Amino acid sequence: MIKRLLAVVVLTQLTIGAAEAGVTRLQIDRRETVLAGKPFGAAGPYEKLIGTVHFALDPSLPQNQGIVDLTLAPRNTQGLVEFSADFFLLKPVDPARGNGRLFYEAGNRGTKRILPTFQNAANSTDPTTTDEFGNGALMQQGFSLLWMGWQWDVPEGRMRMEIPIATDNGQAITGWVRGNFIPGANATTASVADRGHLAYPVVDPNNPEHRMLMRSLPTDAPKEIARSTWRFTGPGTVTLERGFEAGLIYDVIYRARDPRVIGVGLAGTRDLISFFKHATAADGNPLPFDSAQGKPAITLAIGWGVSQTGRFLRHFVYEGFNEDERGRIVFDGVFDQVGGAGRGSFNHRFGQQSRDQLQHFNILYPVDMFPFTDADQTDPETGVTDGLLRRATRSNTVPKFFHVLTDSEYFNRAGSLVHTDVTGTRDIPPPATSRIYFIASAPHIVGAFPPAPYADLDFVGRADMNPLVYTPVIRALFRALDRWVAEGVAPPASRYPQLADGTLTTVAASGWPTIPGYARPSSPMSTYRLDFGPDWPKGIVTIEPPTIGKPFVGRVPAVDEAGNDRAGIRLPEIAVPLATHTGWNYRRPEIGAPDRLASEIGSYLPLPKSRADRERTKDGRQSIAERYASQTDYLGRIALEAVALVEQRLLLPEDVPAMIQRARAHYDWATK
DSSP states (O other), X not given: XXXXXXXXXXXXXXXXXXXXXXXXXXXXXXXXXXXXXOOOGGGOOEEEEEEEEEEEEOTTSGGGTTSTTGGGSOOOTTSOEEEXXXXXXXXXXXXXXXXXXXXXXXOGXXXXXXXXXXXXXXXXXSOOSHHHHTTOHHHHTXXXXXXXXXXXXXXXXXXXXXXXXXXXXXXXXXXXXXXXXXXXXXXEEEESSSTTOOOOOBSOTTOTTOEEEEESSTTSOOEEOOGGGEEEEETTEEEEEEEEOTTOEEEEEEEEEOOBOTTHHHHHHHHHHHHHHHOOGGGTOOOTTOOTTXXXXXXXXXXXXXXXXXXXXXXXXXXXTTBOTTXXXXXXXEEEESOTTOOOSSSSTTOOTTOOOBTTBSTTOTTSOXXXXXXXXXXXXXXXXXXXXXXHHHHTOOOEEEEEEEHHHHHHSOGGGGTBOTTSSSBOOOOTTEEEEEETTOOSBOOOSSOOOOSOGGGOBSSBOOOOOOHHHHHHHHHHHHHHHHHOOOOOOOBOOOTTTTSEEOSTTSXXXXXXXXXXXXXXXXXXXXXXXXXXXXXXXXXXXOEEEEEEOOOEEOBOTTSOBSSSBOOHHHHTTSEEEOSOOBBOGGGSOTTSBOTTBOOEEEOOSSHHHHHHHTOOSOOHHHXXXXXXXXXXXXXXXXXXXXXXXXXXXXXXXXXXXXXXXXXXXHHX
16 A cells, blocks of 8 residues: 555656657656545546656657747757656546546646536645535546646645756846736835746846836836835845835836746646547556556546636647647647636746736736637738637647636626627637637626625725626536537537627627716726737747737627626526626725726626615616515526526536525525
């Protein structure tokens, strides 16, 4: 047993030379049976494997030549670039009893979400208890579940990748890095890195060439802060004598050293999935997935990413990493959840992989960059024609692709550009291999029930958070994607707002009702063409902050008389409303910039309870008492909407009882 727990599996596949590398060693530090051998349906008992996966890349291979600075990374004696990453695997003890499908989560900043989302489990970094495995829904179907660290800079305790540092023949490479922060309270000290991540080291903290800038809006001309009034106070932190003011935008542009070759995060993802799909015991490898027939136990793989990692998977496919080193498809299906129209800082020198881009947070990073649509289109400003699937189409490695959007993405993540041209005047339907689903009135970050403000003091909203739970839709859509990949069963048709039918429009024409104190944001996040300098095509930034060019044109969903989105997948609590649910929320005045949007949180704006309430407050929405004769009337309508979604394969039957129970609690709370 001790040998089993401390097993180190050394794979001999990678002794074949520099022409073919990828995974070189799977180091298993812990191997444990899940829940004392409890069987999960026909799949039987599961086991948990935790350890380190080791990689080597040949920079000369065509599939690796797009990795920025790979040729400047240290090489081993075979001329390969080595790196490693944490991995975590749940699989049937007997792989032959599995369903042959690998479900991989690109973990958002080193975390794990599969079990809470798909098995109603409690959050855990190392699931061990019954509650932390939840109802076992995926495991009973025989899925193998996999996570891997792909960032070098995540906070301590999260899954990470040890990424090599690029050098110039052994000499340190330096370059410009921009730290951006917007304090939620007045303070004297701030971090130049994102959300507790590690920062690139500063070259000579006392050098006068480092700069600090301040502005109120992203498009304002920045004001230079005198170098003598601020200083670096530790790894990744700065101090300003007069203090930082809540709500203002600050940039620290500093000369850094030791850029990581962060594109190996994309390549490592590619190689680990390909390894599990294709390596066999016949190659001489003692694999976790050995089967009695000597064939790979994994034949299909689905990748899932949420927010940051939805963008990561969009970037992964766009840059051609869904083709492995032998030209084979990597992910058969990709599930991009709330990634919006963006990609990210996943493959350039001094890239900060954690950075996103919102209306008033993480300003002007290379996130929402052309192209945005799966299908090719031409940017009329530059004349460039491109599409998210262009490289995958050329290599015949296009995955079945789901894009899922909420209302938040249309206001704070350029969501409409996923399915319109860059002028916002023409719908661009997805190709036959893709689907786009919009969850009406849903927020990017779901609030608690009963509704309450956001707990993060940097992003407190004026309204309570939107508590609309849409994980049941995500579970249904995953089942549809899985059946499409594994059985060829076409999923439900795309459902999203469109220009042609008026459900996608300008803010002014969106039909927002009169709600006391809450106008719809007149200027959602603008996405601009950014110029990072002449070396940007090579992945090197020379202009920081970037030069701002013309904006891409975004649109927003039209709403009904209750203020809820008309198009898309309308959950029962939206079709039968007790409140207006939005994907946007204004910043509370005490955190500064009160006319700007608070992160990616939504708003919960309750309907008036009675006609008298409506008339007294001059609310333009029909009251609860005018809509429903009783709780029984309300719940009957909820049930009908839920059944309709089940028939449309947008909700699983097993999720209906909990949805009705939640609606009951909502009605009781809203009418008390």
